[in-house]
Amino acid sequence: MSTVVHAKKRKVENHSALTELRQRGFVPAVVYGYKTEATPITINAREYEKALRLDGKNSIVTLEIDGKKLNAVLNEAQKCALKGTLVHLDFLAVNMSDALEVSVPVNLIGDSVGVKEGGILQQPNREVTVKVKPSDIPESIEVDISTLEIGDTLAVGDIRSTSTFEILDTDDFLLVTVSVPTVEVESTEVDEKATSEEIIGAR
Incomplete structure (x- = not known):
């Protein structure tokens, strides 16, 4: 069973808005792929880091975006070079029946x-x-x-x-x-x- 990670849709924001978002404990991200148009989202950084520790970076996560659930795998993670904190995440929505x-x-x-x-x-x-x-x-x-x-x-x-x-x-x-x-x-x-x-x- 995949870990559920809660997310919210967000508007495409400027650099200062994204910095403020991260300071509040959230990570800007985007999800795209199977039956999913590229969608900017926001994820709670602590919640996702907990999922990483438990399941690893290659595990399937269930992204719950404003009540809608989809299966996704982490495609890319950008981190701050100095602090090592998450800066941006790319998720690939997947069909569980298809190999990737x-x-x-x-x-x-x-x-x-x-x-x-x-x-x-x-x-x-x-x-x-x-x-x-x-x-x-x-x-x-x-x-x-x-x-x-x-x-x-x-x-x-x-x-x-x-x-x-x-x-x-x-x-x-x-x-x-x-x-x-x-x-x-x-x-x-x-x-x-x-x-x-x-x-x-x-x-």
């Missing part, structure tokens, strides 16, 4: 063998795009990295066959790399430079 494309975080599990040996773990892409029905949207996709050694990489093609979701990214879409450590090499270069300087100084 959504970005899902990649959650790494396990301890890489290569990292234990000193390798450097990097995650070039932290999300993948999946096609899934709204009720089945995962909060994240777990990827086991425990067998990765130094020099190994892991891409979408490596997890596609074991994933229960249809991943739309290409097989070469890189998710994880375990690279060779560079600290020791740099340290050696510094030591060699210092030794050379000492020899020159002793002459």
Whole structure:
């Protein structure tokens, strides 16, 4: 069952009016999509942040707009760079019977063998795009990295066959790399430079 978030229609307002709205604890937003024209709305910031904590950003919410209910998923959230507070929200109204494309975080599990040996773990892409029905949207996709050694990489093609979701990214879409450590090499270069300087100084 989706969380109900109460909203009200609003007029398109200027910057100062939107600032005042946020100061009163509300977030300007817009909803569009399935059988829904783009509609500016206002949402109680505290109520929506509570829903985020309980269900996650990819969950379906029931927007109750002036008594009318519709199912929607968060499409984009803008936050204040300094305070981290919500500034604006975009909601996509959805048909619960139709699959949609959504970005899902990649959650790494396990301890890489290569990292234990000193390798450097990097995650070039932290999300993948999946096609899934709204009720089945995962909060994240777990990827086991425990067998990765130094020099190994892991891409979408490596997890596609074991994933229960249809991943739309290409097989070469890189998710994880375990690279060779560079600290020791740099340290050696510094030591060699210092030794050379000492020899020159002793002459």
